[in-house]
Amino acid sequence: MLGQHIKNIAKADCFKLIPILALGFYLTFIPHVEYQYPLHVDEWSQLAYSETILQAGDMQFTEPFHGEVVEGLTGSEYGLGYYLSIGSHLFWGIVHQITGIPWLIIYRYFPSLFFILIILAGYIVGRRQGFGLEAAFFTCLIPTTVGVLGPAFLVPVILALLFIPLVLFVAFNFRTVWSYIVIFIFTCFLLLAHASTAVGLVIAIVPYVLIALKGNWKHSLAVAAALFLPFVAPLPWIFRLSVTTVQSLFESQPLVEYVVLPSIIEVYGYLPAAFCILGVIVLMKRGGSHNYGLASGLLLMLAMMVVFYQFHYGVPIMFYRGFMYTMVLMGVIAGAGLMWLKDFVIPPRFLRWPVLAWSKNYINVTLLLLCVALVLATTIPNRLSTSYYYMIDDRDYEAFVWIKENIGEEYNKAILDPWKATAFTAITGKKVYSRIQRYPKDTDKKATEFLREGCKDTEFLRESDITIVYSLVDCNNPDLIELRPHIYVVKNLE
Amino acid sequence: MIKQIIDSALPFIDQVPFLRAILGFILVFFLPGFTWTLIFFRRVVLIERVVLSFGLSIALVTLTVCVINLLFDIKITGLNTFLTIIAITAIPVVPYCVMRFVVNSEKS
Numbered sequence: 001m002l003g004q005h006i007k008n009i010a011k012a013d014c015f016k017l018i019p020i021l022a023l024g025f026y027l028t029f030i031p032h033v034e035y036q037y038p039l040h041v042d043e044w045s046q047l048a049y050s051e052t053i054l055q056a057g058d059m060q061f062t063e064p065f066h067g068e069v070v071e072g073l074t075g076s077e078y079g080l081g082y083y084l085s086i087g088s089h090l091f092w093g094i095v096h097q098i099t100g101i102p103w104l105i106i107y108r109y110f111p112s113l114f115f116i117l118i119i120l121a122g123y124i125v126g127r128r129q130g131f132g133l134e135a136a137f138f139t140c141l142i143p144t145t146v147g148v149l150g151p152a153f154l155v156p157v158i159l160a161l162l163f164i165p166l167v168l169f170v171a172f173n174f175r176t177v178w179s180y181i182v183i184f185i186f187t188c189f190l191l192l193a194h195a196s197t198a199v200g201l202v203i204a205i206v207p208y209v210l211i212a213l214k215g216n217w218k219h220s221l222a223v224a225a226a227l228f229l230p231f232v233a234p235l236p237w238i239f240r241l242s243v244t245t246v247q248s249l250f251e252s253q254p255l256v257e258y259v260v261l262p263s264i265i266e267v268y269g270y271l272p273a274a275f276c277i278l279g280v281i282v283l284m285k286r287g288g289s290h291n292y293g294l295a296s297g298l299l300l301m302l303a304m305m306v307v308f309y310q311f312h313y314g315v316p317i318m319f320y321r322g323f324m325y326t327m328v329l330m331g332v333i334a335g336a337g338l339m340w341l342k343d344f345v346i347p348p349r350f351l352r353w354p355v356l357a358w359s360k361n362y363i364n365v366t367l368l369l370l371c372v373a374l375v376l377a378t379t380i381p382n383r384l385s386t387s388y389y390y391m392i393d394d395r396d397y398e399a400f401v402w403i404k405e406n407i408g409e410e411y412n413k414a415i416l417d418p419w420k421a422t423a424f425t426a427i428t429g430k431k432v433y434s435r436i437q438r439y440p441k442d443t444d445k446k447a448t449e450f451l452r453e454g455c456k457d458t459e460f461l462r463e464s465d466i467t468i469v470y471s472l473v474d475c476n477n478p479d480l481i482e483l484r485p486h487i488y489v490v491k492n493l494e
Numbered sequence: 495m496i497k498q499i500i501d502s503a504l505p506f507i508d509q510v511p512f513l514r515a516i517l518g519f520i521l522v523f524f525l526p527g528f529t530w531t532l533i534f535f536r537r538v539v540l541i542e543r544v545v546l547s548f549g550l551s552i553a554l555v556t557l558t559v560c561v562i563n564l565l566f567d568i569k570i571t572g573l574n575t576f577l578t579i580i581a582i583t584a585i586p587v588v589p590y591c592v593m594r595f596v597v598n599s600e601k602s
Contacts, residue, residue: 014541057569059560090570091556097572098579099518100511120545127542159552166549169542178534182550189553192560 016133017123024119024140027380028112028152031144031388037397038107039388040146040153041422041437047103048426049086050093055429059086065422067413067431087192088156107154114158115140115151121165122328126335128173129290134342135335137372138275139165141379142331143267146388148323157321160190160197164328167201168297171208171223172290175216183226191230196317200325202227203301208293215289245315252312264305268327269382271375276330278337291336298329342368392423399470399487400427407468411489414468415461417451418444424470433466455480461490526582527551532590554582 031039038044052064062068096106119140126135144150151158163186170179170186190198205227213220235242265273280298283291305322308314342364392400403414404427413431416424421435434443450457455475460466469475469488480488507514527550531543538546558578562568 053570057571059563059570087556087560090560091552093570094555094559094575095518095522097570097575098522100508100514101518117545117548120541121549124542124545162549163553166546170546174535182534182546185553185557186549189557192556 013123013127013133017120017136020133020136020140021116021119023376024115024151025112027140027383028115028144028150029109030383031152031386032108032111035390036104036108037390037392037423038104038154038426039390040149040155041391042149042155043107043153044391044422044426045437046085046089046092046155047107048422049089050096051103051426051429053086053090054093054097059090064429065425065432065435084191084195085156085193087189088159088194091159091193092154111152111154111158114154114162115142118142118151118158118162118165118328121162121169122332122335125165125169125172125294125332129336131335131339133335134338135332137338138272138334139328139331141269141272141375142324142327143383143386145267145386148267148320150324156194157197157324160194161324161328163190164197164201164204164325165332167205167227168208168294168332171205172293175219177222180222180226183223184229187227187230191234194321196315196321197325198231199315199318200301200322203304204297204325204329205293207296207300208289211292211296212289248315249313253308253314253316254312255309264323264326264330267382268330269375269379271371271378272334273330275334275337275341275371278340279333279335280337282336282340283333294329294333298326298333301326301329338368338371341371392420395486396420396423397427399484400424402484403430403468403470403487404428407483407487407489411467413464413466414470415447415450415464415466416470417472418447420470421447430468433464455488466490521576521579521583522555523548523551525551526554526579529583529586529590530554533586533593555579558582 038047048064052061053059056062092106095101095110096103119136122139123132123136126132142151144152149155149157151161167183167186170182187198187201190201205223209220209224209227212223276298280295283295301322304314305319305326308316308319308322344364344367346363400423407430411430413433414421414424414428415433418432418434418436418440421432422437424430425432425435434441434447436444450460451469451471451473454473455461455469455471455477458477458479461469461479467490469480469490470486471488472486475482475488477488479491481491482488507517524544524547527547528543530550531538531546534550535543535546555578559570559575562574562578563570568574
């Protein structure tokens with residue numbers, strides 16, 4: 001009785017999911033093992049915004065880095081596009097506010113915890129089709145790189161990524177009014193948390209909506225309405241941005257050089273990609289609106305990526321973030337390919353061969369284990385050798401915390417290495433003269449030059465309202481007082 | 495009244511940060527979505543309900559806090575957010591109980 005019970009538990013999917021979830025946790029935790037601070041500039045940026053929203057207690061707040069007023073969803077001189085991930089900043093702010101978990105812990109452990117949710121979402125999409133575990137396995141291999149981001153970073157696209165498989169699951173499996181409301185809620189959230197993912201979701205699901213029109217047009221229209229209504233509602237506010245975006249579709253866009261763009265197949269792995277191709281074939285052979293929809297969604301996404309990469313037509317952000325959407329779809333579909341291998345039946349004519357006849361009961365399991373081992377043997381070293389940049393070190397962090405705790409509000413604008421400036425604002429809450437977000441600007445070069453020359457230009461400090469200098473190079477300026485090694489404030493501040 | 499209760503409970507919870515982290519995590523990431531899944535989804539297995547609960551919690555908490563701040567100018571403070579989450583969690587419980595009662599009485 002007890003033995004049977006243990007056997008049942010061992011057979012249950014939940015039990016088999018544990019090592020897959022553990023693997024996903026491990027792979028995304030690799031960059032954080034020896035580094036306790038947020039890694040990516042977008043993580044520091046998000047931290048600064050979350051902290052600012054909490055300080056202001058409002059969605060109308062002062063932009064944390066330079067001090068311009070942000071009028072919430074109604075836009076600012078930065079352009080509305082800059083704030084299309086405000087929901088993500090708000091959500092992590094709420095997490096910090098309610099749980100009381102320190103920011104450094106959130107940014108170190110929550111990417112891995114959140115990735116577990118994404119893997120589970122991949123699992124439930126495949127589960128009802130019979131390839132849940134396989135889909136979970138390939139979803140957990142989604143890589144992280146500095147250029148295209150990934151689940152090891154706590155950035156808006158990763159918060160939003162969870163909702164692509166969730167919406168697919170709801171659209172595929174439910175036909176009630178409630179399910180359309182859920183799709184509507186998820187799409188609204190995506191528009192607030194990471195608008196380009198909302199567009200990515202539409203690209204992924206449109207083929208399904210079109211294919212399902214034939215069999216169940218009411219369901220198709222309801223899904224389409226739930227997806228598109230959230231885009232229509234804020235149109236009066238985002239009309240200008242929408243027109244500009246649509247216009248940009250017809251103009252050739254340059255590929256941005258500063259974003260390191262790996263090829264999807266190379267980073268995701270050749271074997272998983274091969275299983276994805278197999279998965280597409282399996283789904284197409286199986287037929288049905290779900291399977292056709294899933295495979296066509298991936299193909300449409302890939303087509304969008306290829307058009308931008310090859311012909312430079314499209315919206316750049318959709319291309320750069322599209323890697324993530326593509327890989328989550330590839331993960332689920334590769335699961336279908338692995339399922340085919342697991343369920344593969346040797347044709348009877350081959351069973352005449354003694355070796356195959358003897359091993360026919362074990363051949364599927366052996367092939368499956370061999371493939372999984374091969375995938376892991378190529379993926380894990382790849383993930384371990386991926387390099388990430390570090391924005392600050394322990395010395396910088398301690399100095400920034402000291403500034404936050406010891407320097408008053410009258411000193412509220414600093415100049416420092418522009419590369420570290422985003423982290424500086426996130427930790428101290430003080431403004432900066434210049435910071436590098438994507439690539440160095442003129443002001444970044446000016447800041448670097450000022451520091452390299454020993455911070456001598458007092459006129460520049462006064463003109464720019466700079467009151468704090470953080471420099472690892474010694475400052476030789478009588479108008480500056482050194483409060484602590486590397487930390488200076490402007491003398492006679494009135 | 496509610497503020498007094500929370501003010502008296504907060505020092506205790508603050509003294510046990512681990513407890514606050516666990517309770518807060520459940521409150522933000524799971525509970526609101528879970529109660530809504532009881533209304534939205536009838537025929538789902540446990541793991542599907544759990545994953546949907548996480549997704550719905552994240553979406554509902556963020557959207558509600560954002561909407562009440564923008565429309566009613568209610569500040570995003572710890573207390574307001576906490577009460578908002580409690581409200582989102584509680585709202586579907588009543589219709590769910592009514593639905594259960596109706597189903598049970600029909601059966602009997």
